[in-house]
């Protein structure tokens with residue numbers, strides 16, 4: 001009799017332990033789900049939180065990958081270029097990929113506008129005639145990767161390709 005009771009108590013206890021461990025297990029899973037979901041949510045919000053140039057110029061079709069390029073454009077280019085047709089100091093960049101000679105040309109021009117012009121490049125010479133007062137600065141100090149990010153941002157910006 002005594003030992004039956006003991007067995008029952010032990011059985012009860014182990015049920016409780018199992019139930020408790022299950023609860024802890026579920027809690028850990030929930031905790032993990034919460035932790036792993038958070039960064040995604042933060043990323044989703046980024047495009048709306050950290051834009052400068054694109055917001056100024058009403059661009060709303062920028063994807064996550066472009067946020068670095070967007071920031072770079074905002075810091076380095078937006079002071080002289082809009083993404084629309086309006087001239088600031090340089091040309092509005094709407095439809096830019098339809099008029100420049102090539103993407104490689106754009107890369108070279110962002111890095112060394114001056115060199116491209118002095119090489120006698122016909123399009124750069126024409127640009128200089130259209131914008132006689134100011135010269136576009138060189139951005140080679142940004143490095144190739146950042147220049148490429150800016151180009152990819154321009155490609156995805158709503159107005160850059162009509």
Ligand code: HEC
Pocket residue numbers: 073076077078079080081089090091092093096099100106110113127128131132134135136137139150
């Ligand atoms: C100080 C003003 C200034 C800044 C900053 C500037 N640009 Fe320019 N940009 C110009 C001017 C002026 C021209 C016209 C050609 C010239 O004089 O070099 C030009 C020309 C261009 C063109 C050719 C435009 C056309 O209609 O074909 C592109 C593309 C361009 N810039 C992109 C950029 C990008 C990208 C950046 C940022 C990395 C940038 N620019 C920063 C002044 C600027």
